[in-house]
Amino acid sequence: MNNILELKNIDKIYGTDIKTQVLYDINLSFEQGSFNSIIGQSGSGKSTLLNIIGTLDKPTSGEVLIDNNNVGNMSNNKLAAIRNRMIGFVFQFHYLLPEFTALENVLMPYEIKGGKITKEIVKKAEEYLSLVGLDNVKNNLATKMSGGQQQRTAIARALINEPKIILADEPTGNLDSDSTENIYELLRKINQEIGTTFIIITHDRKIAEKTDRIIEIKDGRINLDIRK
Amino acid sequence: MRLGYKIAVRFLKSNKGQTLLIILGIAIGVSVQIFIGSLIQGLQKSLVEKTIGNSSQITISSNMDDKIISDYDKLLTDIETADDNIKEISVAADYPAFLEYSENSQSILIRGFEIDKADGIYNFIESIEDGTYPRNDNEIILGVDLKKEYGIQLNDEIKLITTNQDTVMCKVVGFFDLKVSSLNKNWGITTLSTAQNIFDIGNTITSIEIQVKEAAVFTADEVADKIIEKIDNNNLKVENWKVQNEQLLSGLQGQSISSIMIQVFVLISVVLGIASVLAITVIQKSRQIGILKAMGIKNSSTSYVFLFEGLILGMFGAILGIILGLGLSLAFTKFALNPDGTPVIALYISYPFILVSGLIAVVSSVLAALIPAVKSSKLNPIDIIRNN
Numbered sequence: 249m250n251n252i253l254e255l256k257n258i259d260k261i262y263g264t265d266i267k268t269q270v271l272y273d274i275n276l277s278f279e280q281g282s283f284n285s286i287i288g289q290s291g292s293g294k295s296t297l298l299n300i301i302g303t304l305d306k307p308t309s310g311e312v313l314i315d316n317n318n319v320g321n322m323s324n325n326k327l328a329a330i331r332n333r334m335i336g337f338v339f340q341f342h343y344l345l346p347e348f349t350a351l352e353n354v355l356m357p358y359e360i361k362g363g364k365i366t367k368e369i370v371k372k373a374e375e376y377l378s379l380v381g382l383d384n385v386k387n388n389l390a391t392k393m394s395g396g397q398q399q400r401t402a403i404a405r406a407l408i409n410e411p412k413i414i415l416a417d418e419p420t421g422n423l424d425s426d427s428t429e430n431i432y433e434l435l436r437k438i439n440q441e442i443g444t445t446f447i448i449i450t451h452d453r454k455i456a457e458k459t460d461r462i463i464e465i466k467d468g469r470i471n472l473d474i475r476k
Numbered sequence: 477m478r479l480g481y482k483i484a485v486r487f488l489k490s491n492k493g494q495t496l497l498i499i500l501g502i503a504i505g506v507s508v509q510i511f512i513g514s515l516i517q518g519l520q521k522s523l524v525e526k527t528i529g530n531s532s533q534i535t536i537s538s539n540m541d542d543k544i545i546s547d548y549d550k551l552l553t554d555i556e557t558a559d560d561n562i563k564e565i566s567v568a569a570d571y572p573a574f575l576e577y578s579e580n581s582q583s584i585l586i587r588g589f590e591i592d593k594a595d596g597i598y599n600f601i602e603s604i605e606d607g608t609y610p611r612n613d614n615e616i617i618l619g620v621d622l623k624k625e626y627g628i629q630l631n632d633e634i635k636l637i638t639t640n641q642d643t644v645m646c647k648v649v650g651f652f653d654l655k656v657s658s659l660n661k662n663w664g665i666t667t668l669s670t671a672q673n674i675f676d677i678g679n680t681i682t683s684i685e686i687q688v689k690e691a692a693v694f695t696a697d698e699v700a701d702k703i704i705e706k707i708d709n710n711n712l713k714v715e716n717w718k719v720q721n722e723q724l725l726s727g728l729q730g731q732s733i734s735s736i737m738i739q740v741f742v743l744i745s746v747v748l749g750i751a752s753v754l755a756i757t758v759i760q761k762s763r764q765i766g767i768l769k770a771m772g773i774k775n776s777s778t779s780y781v782f783l784f785e786g787l788i789l790g791m792f793g794a795i796l797g798i799i800l801g802l803g804l805s806l807a808f809t810k811f812a813l814n815p816d817g818t819p820v821i822a823l824y825i826s827y828p829f830i831l832v833s834g835l836i837a838v839v840s841s842v843l844a845a846l847i848p849a850v851k852s853s854k855l856n857p858i859d860i861i862r863n864n
Contacts, residue, residue, distance in 0.1 A: 295862075304770060304858045325774050332772025339861065343767045347483075347490040359479050360773045405771075 251316075252280040252412050252445050253301065258310035260296055260468075270296050272468045274310070280412065281443045283436065285456040288465035294449050295417055297465065301447065302335055302415045303327045315412065332360050336406025336444075340418035343402065344390035350377065350401045351386045357409045376404040380434055396427040403434065407442070414438075416448045420455070432458060479773070480780025487761060488785060498753050499793045505746035506797025506837045509739045510830055511804045516735035518824035520728050524693060527724055530599050530654065532566075532685035533693065533717045534700045540711055546680040551707060555684065558706035559699045561692035564596035567681045569671040574637040575664065580626045584664045586616075586636065588671020597687050600652055600665065606630060607650030613670050617650040619660030636664075636674065644674050694718075739833075743840060750789065751844035754782060758848040758855075765852050766860025779849035786845025793841065794834035801830070 253276075260271040270293040278284060288294040299305035300312060303319050312319050314334055319327060331337075336357075344353045354373045355365065363369060377386045380400035385393055393401065399419060406414050416435070420428035432455055439446050448459065456462045464472035488495045536555070538545050545551070548567060555565055569588035574581060591609050595601050601609055605620055607630045622628060628648055636644045646666065654660055672678065688699050700716040707714075718725055758765070765778050802825070809819040 299858055299861065302770075304861060328769070328772040328774050330772070331770065337770055343763070343770070343861075345764050345767060347486045347764070356768070357771045359482075360768070360771055360777075 250280045251277040252314070253278040253447075254311075254313040254316075255297075255301070256311040256313070258297070258300060258307045258312070260293070260300065260305075261308045270468050271300075271307070274470060276463065276470070276473075278413075278445060278447060280445055281439070282461060283439045283446045283448075283459050284461045284463065285448045285450055285459040286463045286465060287450060287453065287456045288471075290451070292465045293468040294465045298415050298417050298447065298449055301413075302337060303331055332357055333409055334412050336409070336411040336414040338399070338402050338406050338414065338416040338419045340421040344398055344405075346389065346391045349387050349389055350382060350393065350397075350404075353390055353401055354404045354408055357405060361409055373404070373408060376407050377401070379407075379438070380404045381430075396423050396430070399423060399427075399431060400434070403431070403438075407438065407444070410442070411444065413445045413447065416446065418449055418451070420450070420452075428452075428455070477777070477780050480777050481784045483768075484781045484784035484788060487757070487764075487781065488788060491760075494753070494757075495789070498750060498789050499796060501749045501753075502746055502789060502793025502837055502841060503796035503800055505742050505749075506794055506833055507801035507804055508742050509833045509837075510798065510801030511808070512735060512738050512742075513829055513833065514801075514805050514823040514825055515808075515821060516731055517826060517829070518822050520731060521824050522822055523724070523728070527721065528693070528717045530597065531717070532597060532683075533688055533696050534686040534703065535715050536684040536686070536703070536707075537682065537713050537715075538711060539713050543682050544677060544680045545682065545684070545712070546678075548681050548684065551684065551709075551712075554706050555686065555703055559688075559692075559702045561688045561695070561699050562686055563689045564593070564685075564687040566590065566593040566597055566685045567668065568594065568683045568685055569668055569675070569677065569681045570683060571671065571675045572639065573664075573674070575622075576635040576637065577626050577628055577632070583662075584636075585662050586664045586666060586671055586674065588666050588668040590668050591665075594665075594685075597685055598654065603652045603654055604650045605653050607648075610649055610666050610670070613667065613673065614644070614646050615649045615670070616646040616664050616666045617652050618648055618664055619662075620651045620653045621657055621660035623651045625661075638675055640676070642674070642676070646670070743836065746837065747840045747844045750786065750841050751847055754785060754845050754848040755851065757785070758782065758851050761852075762855055763860055765855050766857040769855070769857035770861060775853040778852045778855070782845045782849040782852055783842055786841045786843075786849075787838065790838035790841025794837040797837060798830055798834050801833075 255274055255276045258271055258274040259269065262268045262270060274297065286294045286297065296305060300307050303312070314330060319330060322330070345356065348356065351373055354377060355369065358369055359365065374386060377383060380403050382397060382400055382404070385397055390398060390401065420431050423431065435446055435448065436458070438444055450456055461475045462472065463470060537543065552565060552567070556562065566589060571586050573584055573586045575584040591600065604617065607617065610617055616634070618628065628634065630648060630650070632648050633645050634648060636646055652660070652665065672680070688696050692699060696716040697718050700714050704714050768778060805823045805825060809823050812820045814820055
């Protein structure tokens with residue numbers, strides 16, 4: 249299998265006067281279509297790692313290769329395009345745009361890409377919304393939905409541009425256990441049906457055990473890397 | 477850009493109260509600007525109209541001792557073709573004389589006009605209160621003040637004694653009221669030929685009086701220069717009203733400057749208002765901007781969101797402001813009236829001025845949106861994601 253994502257010797261240091269090193273020489277690669285989890289205690293550096301993978305943050309040293317392209321020296325606009333086309337984000341705090349409806353939120357990455365809203369794309373967005381079980385609330389404003397519904401909308405949004413990678417940071421962090429279970433089943437289903445690569449941060453070992461690969465980060469270093 | 481516009485509209489719609497407040501702020505600024513501008517322009521127009529509207533704006537007279545201009549026909553055609561802005565040309569033969577009526581006597585300026593032409597400048601015919609205007613020789617009209625003072629009746633004969641001690645009898649056929657008491661007291665208006673006969677000057681005149689078109693009132697000096705160039709005669713003196721009314725001019729200028737000052741400060745306060753509200757909007761919407769950036773929106777597109785917000789607010793504010801300003805002006809001319817029903821101050825509604833005021837509001841709204849636009853483009857999504 250091809251590696252969709254490679255991290256080479258990633259260091260991350262915060263601060264200029266008082267330096268805090270968060271990541272130490274991380275080397276990782278992820279295969280296309282794999283279903284991975286990253287676990288670790290809070291403050292271990294796992295979110296920083298995910299942000300670096302998602303090109304939202306830059307490593308202090310080291311290289312990030314997405315689909316064999318080094319993102320280190322890309323312009324802001326180029327990075328924005330990579331995020332838009334290659335990566336889908338699902339955050340702990342779902343981050344929908346409250347001024348827009350669920351359907352409009354799902355279409356937003358497509359519009360950012362510069363696509364015209366056609367019947368086909370609306371149909372596709374509705375399919376994703378029904379995939380995450382939100383047929384009946386698709387025209388609700390983001391603020392008029394429950395936490396679980398918002399999170400599922402965020403997942404549909406992450407899918408709309410058919411990205412190669414979906415990065416999820418505690419996607420069920422503030423959901424009850426039933427919703428948590430549903431979301432993970434949904435992510436797994438998407439992984440199997442569409443072949444999207446998943447990297448999911450969680451602090452829940454039970455959830456992590458359902459993934460194909462568990463990476464444990466401890467104090468900024470890889471402590472464990474188990475594949476099933 | 478299309479997406480920037482869409483998001484801008486949605487942001488504005490989602491916070492209707494705030495949006496309306498900014499629009500109202502801009503509108504009030506624009507309406508004050510329009511009202512003050514129209515008021516000052518109206519004041520100036522009526523002041524200029526009252527001062528020089530019924531008088532000669534460019535006067536040509538002789539430098540020679542006898543003050544006589546002869547052969548004036550060619551001169552008139554020269555003047556007529558000197559500039560397109562010349563509206564009225566009238567010749568006059570003016571001489572001082574002594575007026576005697578029963579026991580009373582006083583000095584008087586006899587002005588001989590071609591009445592129909594001079595009417596274009598002085599509006600004699602309309603300002604005649606009693607009787608008619610002089611049509612035949614030895615007919616004269618006097619001011620209403622003289623009528624009151626000496627009890628002169630219509631069709632009375634008055635005696636005029638020239639500086640050469642010639643005596644002529646003239647019939648009073650009317651009384652005029654030029655609204656200026658010195659004119660009403662001291663002028664006697666007659667036909668050109670009567671004046672020429674009384675003073676025995678043959679077919680000559682003493683001055684040529686000119687009015688320019690309304691648009692050229694404030695460039696009368698330039699018109700005068702063109703006339704000087706065209707007639708090219710050192711024996712003739714060409715004077716324009718601006719030289720004769722310097723104080724009025726500086727007064728008008730002071731008024732214009734203070735009007736512009738008011739408008740500029742209104743504008744500055746509007747711009748500051750928009751800029752500060754939009755700057756707060758960036759902070760309000762920083763979370764959304766961060767999300768959009770994480771999803772890959774370009775920095776320039778987030779700038780467009782705020783520029784479009786400025787543009788939309790500016791346009792609606794300008795439109796509402798124009799409506800308010802016109803309404804305010806209309807109310808002012810309708811309800812602030814003199815006892816005779818005319819408005820206290822006739823506002824001058826200039827559509828180009830209103831259009832420019834509106835455009836300035838739109839442009840300054842967009843400029844005010846520049847700061848938040850730049851701010852939003854510099855926003856780093858990681859700060860939003862990390863700090864939630």
